[in-house]
Amino acid sequence: DGGITQSPKYLFRKEGQNVTLSCEQNLNHDAMYWYRQDPGQGLRLIYYSQIVNDFQKGDIAEGYSVSREKKESFPLTVTSAQKNPTAFYLCASKKEGATGYTDTQYFGPGTRLTVL
């Protein structure tokens, strides 16, 4: 089945440790996105990538880093510089349109990160 997988579903880390969240898609989508979700705040964009080896900061990139070495994979690292990392993290992907037409973003099941 085609889709987006995020692992693990639940992740616990001690304060001060870096942690990497996995996002893989087999939809042959070009663009990939990372969002953070906090109660009552909706989804906020952390980073996005429209092509391999290129990515852009979103609205809340501080304390996070990403890489896009393969089309299928877009891992997110939550660094110790992120002041409040406990949240639900969602990965999404989208097929880029040749004319800029916005196709649908498809979401993975999410990873809930808790920093102790």
Place this chain on the structure above:
Amino acid sequence: AQSVTQLGSHVSVSEGALVLLRCNYSSSVPPYLFWYVQYPNQGLQLLLKYTTGATLVKGINGFEAEFKKSETSFHLTKPSAHMSDAAEYFCAVRTNFGNEKLTFGTGTRLTIIP
């Protein structure tokens, strides 16, 4: 700047009653608008979207939404609520043309009363 406002962070309706979830947007370019649904501890699933053309769009699970440019609104409706509709709903708007980011509202949690 583009933005989305969802009126009512919590909405409760009786089973079988009309569901109305409100969404107003602000956009400097013709908007593309989306409604997503999220069940607890899951990702988001697309309900419906408006890009161009017909302003009344139909989605999955009996939901529909109407794009009203004059009112800058894209409200989500369903004639008869079902218990399985209990979830959180997000409205989203595409931002700058050629920049494929989505801006999301803060969400509306829908509760269905038996």
